[in-house]
Amino acid sequence: MLKLNAIYKTFNAGTVNEKAALNGLDLHLAPGDFVTVIGGNGAGKSTTLNAIAGTWFVDKGSIVIDGKDVTRLAEHKRAAFLGRVFQDPMTGTAASMQIEENLALAARRGQPRGLRAGITAKEREEYQESLKILELGLEERLTTKVGLLSGGQRQALTLLMATLKKPKILLLDEHTAALDPKTAAKVLEATERIVQKDKLTTVMITHNMKDAIAHGNRLIMMHEGRIIYDVKGEEKKGLHVKDLLAKFEEASGSEFANDRMMLN
């Protein structure tokens, strides 16, 4: 479903701030794979998602989504294949527009937009149904401006928007990191429900190792723009946080002294 073939990306090349963010990253995902991604700050986790999404083009290597080479495809065109949820709840929704308008925008992802109605009566009924999966009561508030929602509600809505039109790949970039633990758990539950329902191929970055172990069928650990540990299936299920810490020290030769990698 997704093939990253030896991709490289260097930011600020030729300056003192030069940073090789991706160093020949290889990653192949089978359809229905739900992979969690962990790694320290600057490991290249978000950079990987941005490379897939086309926020900028990679320096070298190729990106293939469902058999289609998208390496040189603009961000808004690639969006047809992708659902994205960002870390910052403000990023994924249009605050000055209503819940139903945001959903209608998402429902038209990957389609040419013309002079047809931006939202139809039939869609409104559908959205009322789809919103129920979030279990937040948003189905009663279709015409509320998204700016009035809490961070957790906005994040859950963004998740629904990302999956309203079944994406080839769902990209979750620490989408629960900015939420309080209770809300984060709720959003993560909703994520699990949606991913299961549609059997979505999913890449989820998290800084919570327990979540990384508990969710998905595959786990990868990144360090300095490369994958240093890749585990799936039964082996992944048997993992413990201390295994991951040991693995990190072994592979990277350094301590996992990073307060962003929470152990709880």
Next chain:
Amino acid sequence: MNIMNLLTALPGAVAQGLIWGIMAIGVYITYKLLDLADLTVDGTMCTGGAVCIMMMLKGYPVWLALAVAFLVGMLAGFVTGFLHTFMGIPAILAGILSQLGLYSINLRIMDNKANQAINVDKYDLLVSLRYIKNVPIYQNTILIVAVIIVVLIAILYWFFGTEIGSAIRATGSNPNMSRAQGINTDVTKILGLMLSNGIVAFASGLYAQYQGFADINAGRGAIVIGLAAVIISQVLFGKIQSNFAFKLAFVAFGGVIYYLVLQVVLWLGLNANDLKLVSAAIVAVFLAIPHLNAKRKGGAGNA
């Protein structure tokens, strides 16, 4: 200070205010919906009038002259949008470049004259300062412009409810999210700028007819008047929960209030040459208010 002088001047002020209200609706599209400050309008507020008057002088009917004015305005908006998106020039600078370029183009359109007059008795004008009083009601400029505004708002209300209109609004609200939803934000920005400048040029065509001449300086400071109308509408009606159509109507009404206030301060004895300074100061104060309020509450303002 004769109160009668003021009262006789008021209908004219209302008519001018309504025409500038149309222009302000154009400004609203870029400034509020797209979140871009577009200075092209200082040029297009002259271009539309120049096109309209010159075409009518050559014998074309008024509806065609206004339609072409609208299209030429859209073209100017396209240039600004192109400079901004594909050339990566900041929106304000892109607008200033277009505006400066338009000065020469406007002179060309007007046969290299700074002023082109049109005789209301010889040509079939849609609006004129002569059509305010002592004309049949269906010829009354205030009524005609009001009807035009209602039609314009109806069209915009429909358009911004369509898929492409929603995409333009989303672009102004959150460009990152828009791209993630597959919207080409370069295209939506260009479309918004085109629509905005088309409307401004259309208003310019009406304004030139109203005054009876096209003038090279007609657009000077137009953006400030447009912003003033938008801001007045927000200060007066911002608290009212209203749908998009009413918001646009309030903007047009903001133009009327601006001209009424103008008329009053002139009547109170303000030198007409000082008007632009006063307008600039008033708009500056209102633009600063959200920022200062935020500061007072302890947060960082982002106005």
